[in-house]
Amino acid sequence: MTPDLEAATERYLELIGRADEYGAVDLVVGLIDGGVPAEDVLLRVIAPGQRRVGELWASNEWSVAREHGATAVSERAVAAVSGHVRPAPTRGRVAVACADGEYHALPTRIMAEVLRLRGWDVDFLGASVPGPHLITHLHQTGPDVVALGCTLPTRLPRAHATIAACQAVGIPVLAGGAGFGADGRYARLLGADAWAPTADAAADRLAAGLPSFPAAYNGAAHLGDEEYTYLTRHRAELLSRVMDTLRESYAPMGGYSARQLEHTGEDLGHLADFLIAATYVHDASLFTDFVTWTCRVLVARNVPAESVVLGLGVFHDVxxxxxxxxALLTEGVTAARTCCAVRRTETSV
Ligand code: B12
Incomplete structure (x- = not known):
């Protein structure tokens, strides 16, 4: 009988939720021994389990500690799958790396393991690989392709530099990970040779040869303009001005603990980073999606979405x-106000 993979994912989530490493490893190895293809264990049990971890953290049902514990167990589970099934390479060589500044290594690691299972010889280089060091690695090892992972869109400017550097030494880049957009639009914009939404699609793409985006592509010509450069250079100064202005204009902040002030600073820092990234790719939705996401995360922690409206207004003034x-901030304020309105409707029902 084929095991029910949805039930297995529920069980897996339960195990990683209590940081039960042995239990999770036994579960995934047991599934493989029971006849489930290793790729399905990676993509239909571990990956959805991790996405659920994200939802549970965002809705404040799981603490950061519980998320970290679960992710650590998933890393171990992926390693167990990879150690249990070791296909000999039959295809070319792929260097897999996360963009500089990108610490979500697990999604890209899962993709790397799927490529291995499909016969590729994979060098997995892990999180946040600086472009110049990646190029040195390429010179030393001569892979056929670089698979570049990016989960947070804030890393796109650095991913762009890496894509250009790999291509300059004659190695094509397959881009992937949520940061490139659900439809791969930023991969295209930054000139990647190909993009894939999922690990199995990435393996299919490579197996079919590496198609290029249309030769007419010239999307990157306008990226990284003066405004982007200004924001990047003055980020720290901008954030301290926003914090100071908020302190003066938002009375409740006077009663904030040091920890709350630190959190506020971090949240503003993420908003600034997404604003900068949206300025880079000229796409308001990159910013407004993050504003909506931030409002949801804050509301789940009993912080009113109105605070985001206020914070964005201060960025705008400064x-x-x-x-x-x-202009992006104005759109961000509209997105945050929509969250406030939705919240009011929900609470009045
Ligand atoms: C675990 C985790 C972390 C861990 C990562 C540890 C690790 N070793 O990877 C840590 C704690 C470091 C972390 C930090 C942060 N995180 Co985090 N994290 C997650 C979480 C819960 C799971 C990641 C994961 O394993 N996903 C599972 C896999 C399977 O994801 P996947 O994208 O579907 O992957 C598939 C495809 O994208 C594709 N793919 C992936 N890589 C590649 C590469 C190539 C080349 C190709 C072709 C395909 C490909 O193949 C995969 C399989 O099909 C996600 C939630 C989520 N939904 O992913 C949040 C999430 C990504 N994090 C988020 C955030 C905000 C952060 C922080 C900014 C939080 C903070 N306040 O500090 C920091 C930033 C860190 C940084 N500088 O990079 C947000 C992003 C929101 C947004 N709008 O962009 C998310 C979505 C959380 C959420 N619940 O909403 N995080």
């Missing part, structure tokens, strides 16, 4: 010389 960023 950034007098950045018309494009100000």
């Amino acid at each position: 950034l007098t010389d950045c018309p494009r960023a100000r």
Whole structure:
């Protein structure tokens, strides 16, 4: 009988939720021994389990500690799958790396293991690989292709530099991970040779040869303009001005503990990073999606979405010389106000 993989995922989530490494490893190895293809264990049990971890953290049902514990167990489970099934390479060589500054190594690791299972000889280089070091590795090992992972869109400018550097030494880049957009639009914009939404699609793509985006592509010509450069250079100064102005204008902040102030600073920092990334790729949805996400995460922690409206308004006032960023902030405020309105409707029902 084929095991029910949905039930297995539920069981897996339960095990990783209590950081039960042996239990999770026994479960995944047991599934493989029971006839489930290793690729299905990676993509239909471990991957959805991890996505659920994200939802449970976002809705404040799981603490950061519980998420970290679960992710550590998943890393071990992926390693167990990979150690249990060791196909000999029959195809070319792929260097798999996460973009500089990208610490979500697990999604890309799962993809790397699927490529291994499909016969590729994989060098998995892990999280946050600086572009120049990746190029040195390419010179030393001569892979056929680089598979570049990016989960957070804030890493796109650095991913762009890496894509260009790999291509300059004649190695094509397959891009993937949530940061490139659900439809791969940023992979295309940054000039990657190919993009795949999932690990199995990535393996199919490579097996079919590496197709290129249309030769007419010239999307990157306008990226990284003066406004982007200004925001990147003045990020720290901008954040401290926003914090100071908020302290003066938002009375409840006077009663914030040091920890709450630290969290506020981190949240503003993420908003600034997404604003900068949206300025880079000229796409408001990159910013407004993150604003909506932030509102949901804060509301789940009893922080009113109105605080985001206020914070974005202060960014807007402070950034007098950045018309494009100000336009993005105006759209961000609309997105945050929508969250406030939805929240009011929900609470009044
Ligand atoms: C675990 C985790 C972490 C861990 C990562 C540890 C590790 N070793 O990977 C840690 C704690 C470091 C972390 C940190 C942060 N995280 Co985090 N994290 C997650 C979480 C819960 C799971 C990641 C995972 O394993 N996913 C499972 C896999 C299977 O994901 P996947 O994207 O579907 O992968 C598939 C495809 O994308 C594709 N693929 C992946 N890589 C590649 C590469 C190539 C080349 C190709 C072709 C395909 C491909 O193949 C995979 C399989 O099909 C996600 C939630 C989520 N939904 O993913 C949040 C999440 C990604 N994190 C998020 C955030 C915000 C952060 C932080 C900013 C949080 C903070 N406040 O500090 C930091 C930033 C860190 C950084 N600088 O990079 C947000 C992003 C929100 C957004 N709008 O962009 C998410 C979505 C959380 C959420 N619940 O909403 N995080």
